[in-house]
Amino acid sequence: MKAGANAAARKRTGQPLLPEVTISEDSEVRFLHLGTEWIQGSMLLDAPFDIELDYVQRMVAWLLFVAPESVGKRRAMQLGLGSAALTKFHFKKLRMDTTAVEINPQVLAVCRTWFKLPDDGPRLRVLLADAGQEIRNPAHTGRIDALQVDLYDHEAAAPVLDSPDFYVDCRSVLSDDGVMTVNLFGRDTSYERSLQSICAAFGEDAVWAFKPTREGNTIVLAQRTASRPTRMALLARAEVVQERWGLPAVKWLKIFKPVS
Numbered sequence: 001m002k003a004g005a006n007a008a009a010r011k012r013t014g015q016p017l018l019p020e021v022t023i024s025e026d027s028e029v030r031f032l033h034l035g036t037e038w039i040q041g042s043m044l045l046d047a048p049f050d051i052e053l054d055y056v057q058r059m060v061a062w063l064l065f066v067a068p069e070s071v072g073k074r075r076a077m078q079l080g081l082g083s084a085a086l087t088k089f090h091f092k093k094l095r096m097d098t099t100a101v102e103i104n105p106q107v108l109a110v111c112r113t114w115f116k117l118p119d120d121g122p123r124l125r126v127l128l129a130d131a132g133q134e135i136r137n138p139a140h141t142g143r144i145d146a147l148q149v150d151l152y153d154h155e156a157a158a159p160v161l162d163s164p165d166f167y168v169d170c171r172s173v174l175s176d177d178g179v180m181t182v183n184l185f186g187r188d189t190s191y192e193r194s195l196q197s198i199c200a201a202f203g204e205d206a207v208w209a210f211k212p213t214r215e216g217n218t219i220v221l222a223q224r225t226a227s228r229p230t231r232m233a234l235l236a237r238a239e240v241v242q243e244r245w246g247l248p249a250v251k252w253l254k255i256f257k258p259v260s
Helices: 007-012 054-058 061-065 068-073 085-093 105-114 164-173 190-202 231-245
Strands: 021-025 029-033 041-044 075-079 097-102 124-128 144-149 174-185 207-210 217-223 256-258
Touching: 021 105, 029 105, 041 085, 054 217, 061 174, 061 217, 061 231, 068 231, 075 085, 085 097, 085 124, 097 105, 105 124, 144 164, 164 174, 164 190, 164 217, 174 190, 190 207, 190 217
Parallel strands: 075 097, 075 144, 097 124, 144 174
Antiparallel strands: 021 029, 029 041, 174 217, 207 217, 207 256
């Protein structure tokens, strides 16, 4: 199944060439692709507001660093909509004020039609914009508690935005106890460069990382204000996260640690 504007028409009008969006599915899961076989997102057909992929679940590890009772009063932002798994989870499950930034209008249309993304409302908005520009909008400065960055093109080779300056901009939108999580390819040569850029923007003592998934996705977490909770404190928080929101947070602690 395919949805999207004609690439030749976009070229004639001078608009940026964006990949065509396609979807596929098996008996249990629907997948989103950007013109290739690479999976850019997924949805459980019987549980559309849960998170199906392990690495996407790990993007919510910021919950380990905040009081559970404060979650519904916080703000989340996703740079890159994908299949809207994170956007839906923060809006529907965590009951947060949620903003997503997506450059490709086809992705938004497909998410609304095929991936159960609700319409915009008082607590939910999807901005069709360039993430690198939108993150510098002063309206966001210091207001975001949970920022998820997953910006890959259709080739899924390396993050589209990945410079130290970009991560400085990401840090600037975070609240004092805000947290950024980023999807990187841990087995790719770009990983160390990306990690160095994040550490340069946030400070090494504020950066944590998961071990790579089987597919190679490595989630890196960076705090606006560095803290080092004890293992027992993290375990207590993980148990609450797992019980309340169904995420495998206790298992995370075996594969998640500071980078320095």
